[in-house]
Amino acid sequence: MTDTALEIAPGTLPETVLVTDAGFSRDDWSGPETRTATLAPDDRAGELSDRLCGLELIRVRFPAFADGRGFTLARDLRRMGYRGRLRAVGHVLADQYAMARRAGFDEVEIDADLAARQPENQWRARANWQAHDYQARLRGRSSGAPA
Amino acid sequence: MYRYTDFDKAFLATRNAQFRAQVERRLKGHLTEDEFKPLRLMNGVYLQLHAYMLRVAIPYGTLNADQMRQLAYLAERWDKGYGHFTTRQNIQYNWPKLPDIPDMLDALGEVGLHAIQTSGNTIRNTTADPFAGAAADEIADPRPLAELIRQWSTDHPEFQFLGRKFKIAITGSADDRAVTAAHDIGLRIVEKNGEQGLQVLIGGGLGRTPMIGQVLRDFLPRADLLPYLEAVLATYNQLGRRDNKYKARIKITVHEHGIESIRAMVEGRFAQIRPDFTGADQALLRAIEAQFAPPAFRGGNTEAHDAAYGADPVFRSWADTNLAPHRRADHAIVSISLKAHGATPGDASADQMRSMADLAERYGYDELRISHEQNVILPHVHKSDLPALHAALKAQGLATANIGLISDIIACPGMDYCALATARSIPIAQEIATRFDELKLEHDIGPMKIKISGCINACGHHHVGHIGILGLDRAGVENYQITLGGDGGPDATLGSRTGPGFPADEIVPAIERLMLAYLDLRQGPGETFLATYRRLGADPFKSALYDSARTKAA
Ligand code: HEM
Numbered sequence: 001m002t003d004t005a006l007e008i009a010p011g012t013l014p015e016t017v018l019v020t021d022a023g024f025s026r027d028d029w030s031g032p033e034t035r036t037a038t039l040a041p042d043d044r045a046g047e048l049s050d051r052l053c054g055l056e057l058i059r060v061r062f063p064a065f066a067d068g069r070g071f072t073l074a075r076d077l078r079r080m081g082y083r084g085r086l087r088a089v090g091h092v093l094a095d096q097y098a099m100a101r102r103a104g105f106d107e108v109e110i111d112a113d114l115a116a117r118q119p120e121n122q123w124r125a126r127a128n129w130q131a132h133d134y135q136a137r138l139r140g141r142s143s144g145a146p147a
Numbered sequence: 148m149y150r151y152t153d154f155d156k157a158f159l160a161t162r163n164a165q166f167r168a169q170v171e172r173r174l175k176g177h178l179t180e181d182e183f184k185p186l187r188l189m190n191g192v193y194l195q196l197h198a199y200m201l202r203v204a205i206p207y208g209t210l211n212a213d214q215m216r217q218l219a220y221l222a223e224r225w226d227k228g229y230g231h232f233t234t235r236q237n238i239q240y241n242w243p244k245l246p247d248i249p250d251m252l253d254a255l256g257e258v259g260l261h262a263i264q265t266s267g268n269t270i271r272n273t274t275a276d277p278f279a280g281a282a283a284d285e286i287a288d289p290r291p292l293a294e295l296i297r298q299w300s301t302d303h304p305e306f307q308f309l310g311r312k313f314k315i316a317i318t319g320s321a322d323d324r325a326v327t328a329a330h331d332i333g334l335r336i337v338e339k340n341g342e343q344g345l346q347v348l349i350g351g352g353l354g355r356t357p358m359i360g361q362v363l364r365d366f367l368p369r370a371d372l373l374p375y376l377e378a379v380l381a382t383y384n385q386l387g388r389r390d391n392k393y394k395a396r397i398k399i400t401v402h403e404h405g406i407e408s409i410r411a412m413v414e415g416r417f418a419q420i421r422p423d424f425t426g427a428d429q430a431l432l433r434a435i436e437a438q439f440a441p442p443a444f445r446g447g448n449t450e451a452h453d454a455a456y457g458a459d460p461v462f463r464s465w466a467d468t469n470l471a472p473h474r475r476a477d478h479a480i481v482s483i484s485l486k487a488h489g490a491t492p493g494d495a496s497a498d499q500m501r502s503m504a505d506l507a508e509r510y511g512y513d514e515l516r517i518s519h520e521q522n523v524i525l526p527h528v529h530k531s532d533l534p535a536l537h538a539a540l541k542a543q544g545l546a547t548a549n550i551g552l553i554s555d556i557i558a559c560p561g562m563d564y565c566a567l568a569t570a571r572s573i574p575i576a577q578e579i580a581t582r583f584d585e586l587k588l589e590h591d592i593g594p595m596k597i598k599i600s601g602c603i604n605a606c607g608h609h610h611v612g613h614i615g616i617l618g619l620d621r622a623g624v625e626n627y628q629i630t631l632g633g634d635g636g637p638d639a640t641l642g643s644r645t646g647p648g649f650p651a652d653e654i655v656p657a658i659e660r661l662m663l664a665y666l667d668l669r670q671g672p673g674e675t676f677l678a679t680y681r682r683l684g685a686d687p688f689k690s691a692l693y694d695s696a697r698t699k700a701a
Pocket residue numbers: 095121122125126128161164165166168169171172
């Protein structure tokens with residue numbers, strides 16, 4: 001699986017689309033890059049433990065949608081107490097949107113090609129990710145997102 | 148037996164609607180073939196040699212009569228009139244068309260069945276002892292915990308895109324009938340100081356690198372199960388190799404990092420995850436347990452059984468092989484063999500499924516089980532009903548008296564259905580069964596597990612067969628390798644290879660020589676093949692296999 005989107009530093013191109021529960025939008029992050037961090041699938045959440053308080057946006061890269069390590073990274077970051085924006089960046093499918101939200105991501109950033117192939121309605125269809133969530137039920141929470 | 152809650156029903160309906168949309172989006176090009184593949188796999192749809200295959204989960208092997216009838220309906224409506232029970236408590240339909248599959252899933256949903264996570268790099272259907280809740284030797288029924296695991300693993304957001312498939316099995320009895328040691332995680336209910344807990348095994352698996360699971364935690368309190376499983380899975384998700392499909396299973400992760408280091412990582416994570424679980428899971432577990440309360444067993448004497456046992460040798464032979472001790476002395480566990488001599492192991496026709504459903508309703512408190520040995524089980528039958536049940540089974544061709552014997556063979560689909568196969572396995576099973584039926588040696592030989600796989604992926608569990616047969620491709624010719632001494636029970640052991648393999652037309656005579664040698668070498672009818680093998684080692688069996696072949700060749 002190749003994905004060229006990830007060769008480009010996220011945020012520098014208008015060629016990417018941000019997906020949230022509200023649908024598609026442009027990246028609205030305008031803070032300094034010093035307040036951001038980017039993790040690759042084989043990084044560990046612990047690598048950021050010293051900087052966590054100073055971070056407002058953490059990007060977790062998904063070079064290939066079939067590599068699910070980023071979901072565990074998201075859980076780990078939330079469990080470490082990170083409360084800032086958490087973004088999945090790269091080859092994430094509309095079908096994975098609910099998983100990403102439940103794992104603790106706030107948003108997904110995809111490239112324009114993918115956004116064209118999987119248009120907004122296909123993502124919106126998963127905006128109800130808080131429903132039908134076994135994890136929330138087993139943990140006694142109303143929604144799936146880790147506290 | 149577990150009945151779906153409103154939550155389960157709504158979840159499943161939504162999930163099926165999602166898959167229906169995914170099929171449409173694939174057909175319209177919104178999803179590429181690569182992107183669609185894991186999505187169809189996590190919904191049980193597999194691409195086989197000739198067609199798509201749908202693998203339906205039979206959670207912890209338990210079905211009621213209506214569910215069995217629905218399986219029959221699917222076989223008739225969308226397949227060729229039969230289904231194939233697998234070694235992991237699933238049923239496979241080998242000929243559905245992709246556009247029909249969403250309808251099949253909806254039909255399954257009507258009776259609380261699904262195909263979720265029966266394929267793909269996800270946590271698969273959790274398997275359990277097929278005698279659960281009925282066996283005389285049980286510490287506790289493992290199915291409530293298996294159902295809890297089903298709910299936890301279903302659509303778990305963190306573990307839908309693992310490095311490789313992940314299989315969990317659970318047993319509540321010391322006589323491990325769920326082959327827990329050959330699973331990524333094996334769970335065994337144990338008792339310590341009057342408290343029930345779980346022994347957790349990790350890293351077992353067959354396939355091209357067979358390994359027996361190692362103990363990760365000797366005693367895990369029941370209430371810690373989900374956070375502990377989550378710690379193991381998260382550790383594996385991060386650590387497991389993704390560079391090489393053949394090194395991606397957790398058994399390789401454990402092998403490469405060592406059990407001590409894995410244990411340290413898992414325990415560290417467990418400490419972090421444990422506080423996430425504040426008791427809601429235990430409240431759900433109690434509700435689940437209430438649903439698994441045993442049926443209201445009826446009393447009454449067993450005279451009808453005792454009389455038939457004394458008078459009818461056909462009934463007696465069936466009763467001797469196909470019954471297992473029930474927790475109540477006046478009941479029995481009945482195994483229905485899907486291994487009639489010459490039939491395809493594990494196949495059942497729609498008619499047979501319906502008859503079994505009817506019999507379960509009539510004599511078996513509406514319960515059926517599927518065993519990993521590919522047979523169907525009626526877990527609770529009052530002994531006085533056994534003669535009538537036997538007569539009804541006989542009329543349907545379902546009274547083969549061979550459970551645990553040489554013709555009760557596990558065989559994977561092999562070259563007849565599987566795209567990965569290097570050799571046929573079903574026909575070899577059929578020939579062995581037919582041959583020993585002709586020789587009338589089956590009952591003399593006694594307990595014997597032959598397991599056949601059509602390639603090194605080992606879906607037929609050949610490594611843990613007393614005799615394992617592995618079909619390979621040697622320069623375009625099928626060649627069958629034999630392993631001896633494997634055992635899938637509590638002291639799981641991998642079989643050892645005897646030497647060079649045999650071509651298709653020599654494998655049955657080779658097995659025959661092995662059996663004749665065993666009958667010769669054993670200390671008496673009480674000494675099983677496995678015991679004789681353990682006492683004498685491989686040498687006398689190797690000479691039975693190879694010396695005579697050499698003589699013949701000379
Ligand atoms: C205003 C209301 C809604 C609209 C306009 C809407 C529209 C859509 C559209 C356009 C699609 C995508 C079809 C495609 O694949 O091209 C879709 C899919 C879907 N919708 Fe909705 N929807 C609505 C409400 C809901 C609700 C309330 C639910 C569930 C409770 C729901 C569940 C789904 C599901 C499960 C899919 C399939 C998703 C997939 O796997 O791709 N929708 N919807």
